[in-house]
Amino acid sequence: xxxxxxxxxxxxxxxxxxxxxxxxxxxxxxAFPIIVSYLLQQVYSISDAAxxxxxxxxxxxAGVNDTTxxxxxxxxxxxxxxxxxCTVTSCFVGARDxxxxxxSMATQIVLSAALTxxxxxxxxxxxxxxxxxxxxxxxxxxxxxxxxxYCAILFxxxxxxxxYNFICSFLRSMGDSATPLAFLLFSTILNVGLDLxxxxxxxxxxxxxxxxxxxxxxISTLGCFLYAFLKYPELRLHREDWRxxxxxxxxxxxxxxxxxxxxxxxAIGIIVMQSVIVQFDTLGGExxxxxxxxxxxxxxxxxxLLMTPLNGLGxxxxxxxxxxxxxxxxxxxxxxxxxALIIVWTMCLISIAAGLLLSxxxxxxxxxxxxDKVTAETMRYGNTYLYVDLSLYLFLGFIFVVRxxxxxxxxxxxxxxxxxxxxxxxxxxxxLLPPLIAGGAVNSDxxxxxxxALCFADPFAWMAADAVLLVPFLRNIMKxxxxxxxxxx
Numbered sequence: 397x398x399x400x401x402x403x404x405x406x407x408x409x410x411x412x413x414x415x416x417x418x419x420x421x422x423x424x425x426x427a428f429p430i431i432v433s434y435l436l437q438q439v440y441s442i443s444d445a446a447x448x449x450x451x452x453x454x455x456x457x458a459g460v461n462d463t464t465x466x467x468x469x470x471x472x473x474x475x476x477x478x479x480x481x482c483t484v485t486s487c488f489v490g491a492r493d494x495x496x497x498x499x500s501m502a503t504q505i506v507l508s509a510a511l512t513x514x515x516x517x518x519x520x521x522x523x524x525x526x527x528x529x530x531x532x533x534x535x536x537x538x539x540x541x542x543x544x545x546y547c548a549i550l551f552x553x554x555x556x557x558x559x560y561n562f563i564c565s566f567l568r569s570m571g572d573s574a575t576p577l578a579f580l581l582f583s584t585i586l587n588v589g590l591d592l593x594x595x596x597x598x599x600x601x602x603x604x605x606x607x608x609x610x611x612x613x614x615i616s617t618l619g620c621f622l623y624a625f626l627k628y629p630e631l632r633l634h635r636e637d638w639r640x641x642x643x644x645x646x647x648x649x650x651x652x653x654x655x656x657x658x659x660x661x662x663a664i665g666i667i668v669m670q671s672v673i674v675q676f677d678t679l680g681g682e683x684x685x686x687x688x689x690x691x692x693x694x695x696x697x698x699x700x701l702l703m704t705p706l707n708g709l710g711x712x713x714x715x716x717x718x719x720x721x722x723x724x725x726x727x728x729x730x731x732x733x734x735x736a737l738i739i740v741w742t743m744c745l746i747s748i749a750a751g752l753l754l755s756x757x758x759x760x761x762x763x764x765x766x767x768d769k770v771t772a773e774t775m776r777y778g779n780t781y782l783y784v785d786l787s788l789y790l791f792l793g794f795i796f797v798v799r800x801x802x803x804x805x806x807x808x809x810x811x812x813x814x815x816x817x818x819x820x821x822x823x824x825x826x827x828l829l830p831p832l833i834a835g836g837a838v839n840s841d842x843x844x845x846x847x848x849a850l851c852f853a854d855p856f857a858w859m860a861a862d863a864v865l866l867v868p869f870l871r872n873i874m875k876x877x878x879x880x881x882x883x884x885x
Contacts, residue, residue: 411571414719415490419732420739423712429573431708433564436580438701442763447591448605449694449764452542456602457769458677458686459532459542461693465670466526466543467550468663470519474558477511477656478504479714481562481648482569483804486715489570490722494630498637501566503644507652508562512555519551529667531674536683542602549603553610560617563624569715575623583616654808658815665822669853672826675838676777676847684840686769691777694764698754699785702747703792709740710796717804726876733801733873740793751786755779776844781851788855791862798865801873806881810868814861821860825853 412426449457481504488496523544527533532543564576587608594604625632676688713736720728754760758775765774795814802810829849834842871877 410574412573414571414716415723415725415728419728420735423709423716423732423736423739426571426573426716427709427712429577430568430711431705433573433577433580434704434708434711435701436577436584438697438704439584442697442701446763447595448602449769450766451595452601453538454686454690454769455538456542457765458689458693459539459544460546460602460605461689462527462530462532462539462670462674463543463547463550464693464696465530465663465666466523466547468666469526469660470515470551470554471557472659472663473656474511474515474554475561475656476659477652478508478558478561478565479711480652480655480803480808481507482565483651483714483718483806484648485566485569486718486804487722490719495637497570498631498633499640499644500648501631502633502637503640503648504562504566506640507645507648508558512558515558516551516554519554520548523547523551526667530671531678539683539686546602546606549606549610553606553613556610556614556617560613560620563617563620567620567624568711569718570628571715571719573712575627576620579616579620579623582619583612586615587612651803651806651808654812655803658812661812661815661819665819665826665853665857668823669826669850672830672838672850673777676840676842679840685773687771687773688777690765690769691761691774691779692781694761694774695778695782697764698751698760699782702751702786703796705743705747706740706789706793706796709736709743710800713797713800714804717801721805721878721881726878729801729805730873730876733797733869736797736801737794740797741790744789744793748786748789751782755782777847780844780847784848784851785854788858791855791858795858795861795865798869798873799861802865802868805868805872805878807868807872810864814864817860817864818857822853822857825856826850 412422414422414426416422448460481500485497485500485504488494488500527540527543527547532540534540564580567573567575590608590611591605594600594608598604600607670692673688673692674683677683677685713733716732716736717729720726720732758770758779761770761775761778799811799814802808829852830838830842830846833849834846838846872880
């Protein structure tokens with residue numbers, strides 16, 4: 397019995413060959429640790445939000461909620477770029493090219509270091525202007541101070557986030573989705589412990605929550621790198637692996653930068669949406685409430701949690717398609733994509749049911765906010781946003797699967813195009829519909845219909861992205877047309 401348990405555990409941590417086996421079974425085995433990892437990442441975020449929401453003032457909570465979209469611009473770029481870089485790695489893995497895998501790792505280390513320097517400097521320099529974008533200025537008082545402090549610390553720790561995403565994406569590209577899960581579990585537990593220590597014991601407030609997040613990520617990153625080099629001797633780099641050519645850099649940038657920009661573009665759209673949300677709490681230029689900020693903020697955190705299984709399956713598809721592309725098995729790419737769509741739409745239905753259950757009586761609000769902050773207005777804002785999004789989740793499921801498949805087959809321009817379409821649709825809805833319905837500037841006196849209009853920004857954005865992604869999905873994946881790859885692999 398002990399022998400069997402030990403064997404099963406070892407098997408769980410073995411890389412999955414995504415070019416072999418029944419597609420849907422292989423996908424689920426590989427995707428399961430990724431989905432759990434992404435769920436833990438949400439727990440990571442929720443732990444900050446819950447502890448902050450239960451212990452700090454309504455203004456401080458609003459400040460933290462307001463910064464979510466700002467942090468996403470840079471952190472999501474780092475996440476997207478790392479995932480894109482590793483598309484190249486997956487192709488080498490599928491082609492059984494060990495030297496190519498090592499050279500890809502060396503290239504990514506150099507690129508990640510350069511991106512860390514650029515993104516950190518840029519984020520800190522633009523912090524004040526970005527807060528102004530969402531109508532959070534020094535005149536906002538405690539809200540501004542909380543937002544500035546939280547964001548500044550997170551931006552200072554961009555390097556920890558970027559290198560953590562790099563090593564996790566790299567291991568997944570090799571078929572190992574379990575090791576990132578183990579280290580994320582460690583990081584999540586550490587983050588919760590540090591949150592409680594820094595906020596409740598040291599009384600560091602918003603700064604404590606941010607420091608806990610960065611510290612936990614940094615420690616986990618160092619541990620994951622050390623373990624990866626010990627577990628995979630083939631990843632130990634030799635002198636010749638550092639002879640990085642212009643072709644190596646270009647190949648990685650072509651895959652990484654568009655995906656990074658796509659994630660950042662999404663964040664910009666959310667910032668625009670956040671700026672309108674803040675306006676629902678203002679009157680005559682003064683902030684008179686936190687109901688909209690806290691209601692939308694809590695609903696958004698639940699929404700992110702419900703999206704996690706869809707996102708995790710989508711992430712698995714990048715490695716799946718790239719490995720099979722490297723192996724030259726185009727029929728398997730098509731078959732796996734179709735089966736993944738069936739799986740993700742099933743997940744959508746489960747997420748919708750879970751969301752409706754958690755929204756009863758505004759239950760999720762009490763997770764992120766202390767009871768005194770949960771008002772009828774807070775619940776109205778939060779539930780409206782949540783119900784509109786849930787009703788159109790099937791469009792979102794298509795994005796998660798097909799976007800990553802398109803990235804995996806080497807069509808990053810369509811991924812970026814989908815992001816641009818999503819941005820245009822979201823911004824158009826946010827800036828045009830609420831003022832039109834309100835009959836002028838949006839403020840705390842705006843009619844309920846203006847809130848409904850704002851909530852349709854997400855679904856319209858998803859539909860716009862789907863329209864762009866349909867082109868490579870039908871033309872390349874379904875018709876197995878990969879003539880564009882001649883001379884590139």
